[in-house]
Amino acid sequence: MTLETVLQVAAGGLLMGLIYALVAAGLSLIFGLMDVVNFAHGELMMLAMYAVFVIWQASGLDPMLQLPIVAAMLFLGGMAIYRGMIARALGVQFNRGMVQIFVTFGLAIFIRGAAQFVWGGEFRSVTNTWLSDRSLNLAGVYFPLPQLAAAAVCLAAFAGLLLISRTEFGKALEATREDREAVALIGIDRDRIFALGWGLGAGAVGIAGVMLAGFYYVGPNVGASFALIAYVTVALGGFGSMGGALVAGLLIGEVEAFTAVVLEPSLKQIGVFGVYLLVLMFRPRGLFGKL
Amino acid sequence: MLRIDGLSASYRGLKALQGVTLEVAKGEIVAVVGANGAGKSTLLKAIAGQVAIEGSIAFDGQDLRGVKAHMITRMGVGLVPEGRRLFPRLSVEDNLRLGAYAKRGTEDRFKPLELVFDLFPRLQERLAQRAETLSGGEQQMLAIGRALMTQPRLLMLDEPSQGIMPKLVDDILAAVTRIRDLGVTVLLVEQRLAEALEIADRAYVLQTGRIVMTGPAAEIAANPAVRRAYLGM
Numbered sequence: 001m002t003l004e005t006v007l008q009v010a011a012g013g014l015l016m017g018l019i020y021a022l023v024a025a026g027l028s029l030i031f032g033l034m035d036v037v038n039f040a041h042g043e044l045m046m047l048a049m050y051a052v053f054v055i056w057q058a059s060g061l062d063p064m065l066q067l068p069i070v071a072a073m074l075f076l077g078g079m080a081i082y083r084g085m086i087a088r089a090l091g092v093q094f095n096r097g098m099v100q101i102f103v104t105f106g107l108a109i110f111i112r113g114a115a116q117f118v119w120g121g122e123f124r125s126v127t128n129t130w131l132s133d134r135s136l137n138l139a140g141v142y143f144p145l146p147q148l149a150a151a152a153v154c155l156a157a158f159a160g161l162l163l164i165s166r167t168e169f170g171k172a173l174e175a176t177r178e179d180r181e182a183v184a185l186i187g188i189d190r191d192r193i194f195a196l197g198w199g200l201g202a203g204a205v206g207i208a209g210v211m212l213a214g215f216y217y218v219g220p221n222v223g224a225s226f227a228l229i230a231y232v233t234v235a236l237g238g239f240g241s242m243g244g245a246l247v248a249g250l251l252i253g254e255v256e257a258f259t260a261v262v263l264e265p266s267l268k269q270i271g272v273f274g275v276y277l278l279v280l281m282f283r284p285r286g287l288f289g290k291l
Numbered sequence: 292m293l294r295i296d297g298l299s300a301s302y303r304g305l306k307a308l309q310g311v312t313l314e315v316a317k318g319e320i321v322a323v324v325g326a327n328g329a330g331k332s333t334l335l336k337a338i339a340g341q342v343a344i345e346g347s348i349a350f351d352g353q354d355l356r357g358v359k360a361h362m363i364t365r366m367g368v369g370l371v372p373e374g375r376r377l378f379p380r381l382s383v384e385d386n387l388r389l390g391a392y393a394k395r396g397t398e399d400r401f402k403p404l405e406l407v408f409d410l411f412p413r414l415q416e417r418l419a420q421r422a423e424t425l426s427g428g429e430q431q432m433l434a435i436g437r438a439l440m441t442q443p444r445l446l447m448l449d450e451p452s453q454g455i456m457p458k459l460v461d462d463i464l465a466a467v468t469r470i471r472d473l474g475v476t477v478l479l480v481e482q483r484l485a486e487a488l489e490i491a492d493r494a495y496v497l498q499t500g501r502i503v504m505t506g507p508a509a510e511i512a513a514n515p516a517v518r519r520a521y522l523g524m
Contacts, residue, residue, distance in 0.1 A: 168388070168389075168392065168395070171381060171385050171388075171389055171392075172389060172392050174378070174380070174381060175378040175381060175385075175389055178378045178379060178380060178381070179376055179377075179378060181341070181376070182372070182376035182377075182378070183361070184339075184340070184341070184359070184360035184361040184363075184364060185339070185360075185364055185369070185370050185372065185376065185437075185438065185441075186364065186389055186390045186392055186393065186437060186440070186441055187361050187362075187364040187365040187392065187393030187394075187441055188361055188389075188392055188393060189359070189361045190361070
């Protein structure tokens with residue numbers, strides 16, 4: 001491998017890694033806040049991608065312009081999922097752990113089935129966007145603009161999440177995460193905090209989905225493959241850790257990119273899951289885990 | 292201000308309170324004393340909306356039954372719970388300021404900070420420290436301070452002396468008296484009979500979930516039967 005190839009592969013890994021990081025951040029946020037694993041996380045991303053496709057097909061609106069619309073849709077959708085399903089699952093008297101697992105697992109299967117029903121199984125893609133087929137050449141390293149924009153937006157969204165965590169609402173979120181019973185003593189409605197947490201988690205994965213739709217195919221199963229990588233990322237970074245999700249996302253992106261070159265592209269996930277096994281064996285709490 | 296009538300409640304499957312009737316008037320310090328397991332904590336949890344109840348609890352004439360815990364706090368009932376329940380990884384300052392979270396949008400919501408620092412100057416020295424790094428006594432001060440930030444009209448304290456150096460117990464109880472003098476009504480639950488009755492106006496003796504004696508604090512303190520029979524002293 002020449003130096004140029006190494007840089008090119010590293011650049012590709014970096015761009016995908018930032019997307020992985022944002023997807024994982026949404027998952028980690030919800031888990032850290034309330035110990036619920038959202039198994040429908042990938043499906044929320046898939047819905048965001050279909051939303052982009054449908055709006056683009058109907059109106060020709062560029063994905064970049066759709067970003068605030070679809071992100072807001074996902075934010076509200078996340079809140080609705082909490083209010084309609086998760087809050088009830090938290091309130092059951094028996095087998096709460098099982099119920100919490102199956103409620104989001106069932107939701108994932110439902111969304112996937114519904115997407116298959118509505119849009120069919122074939123791959124769709126959004127074409128002729130502002131950024132399609134354009135790229136930036138930096139010292140011989142080639143950055144496709146859709147991927148570059150996606151990475152930049154994901155990084156910005158990440159910065160947004162960190163800013164939120166420094167606000168008073170962010171402190172209330174942290175307080176709820178530390179003692180969900182005690183926040184009632186200071187007049188905080190934990191259901192509202194949980195719902196907003198779901199909104200933020202879904203909004204984050206929605207932003208990733210919108211940007212991904214600019215260069216990636218859309219199909220009913222697209223979310224599942226990203227969600228698998230997100231679980232690895234969250235496990236590597238440490239459950240509930242935002243900074244961990246960022247570092248781990250970048251690492252996973254690089255591992256995947258280099259595995260694809262060293263072995264072959266169809267085997268790129270071997271490296272990712274190899275990392276997962278190593279984490280489970282040697283550092284189960286992840287790099288920055290608080291558990 | 293607080294009127295409880297025929298209150299029964301279960302905690303972890305056990306009947307912890309049976310037909311408790313109790314009243315707290317504005318400006319009083321009322322102590323509820325009793326041995327371990329008498330139902331003292333459950334009583335405060337019931338008022339704070341944390342356990343299911345039978346009977347009635349009225350605060351300023353409003354029925355608290357079925358009201359969610361966070362709304363009871365917003366109505367002006369502050370609880371300093373057993374074990375303090377601070378937010379361990381947040382700073383002292385964040386713990387205090389979050390006490391005013393529910394009052395966002397109102398002016399002067401951080402004003403009680405002055406009072407808190409006046410009562411507990413140590414907290415002001417430790418503002419940037421994480422709550423988990425404080426000593427037991429300081430944590431208790433912070434828990435009381437956090438409750439004061441919600442601007443309660445009724446402050447309920449669950450065993451504020453627990454796990455604290457004897458010297459600090461007096462400081463904290465002195466602070467409770469000052470809080471009352473500033474116009475906050477106090478309902479104090481304590482296992483330490485002497486200290487609690489010293490600052491209280493009236494007291495109730497709770498034994499296995501029932502009120503077995505009530506009267507002015509001085510009378511209860513002077514009653515030898517109380518010490519022997521109900522408090523194992």
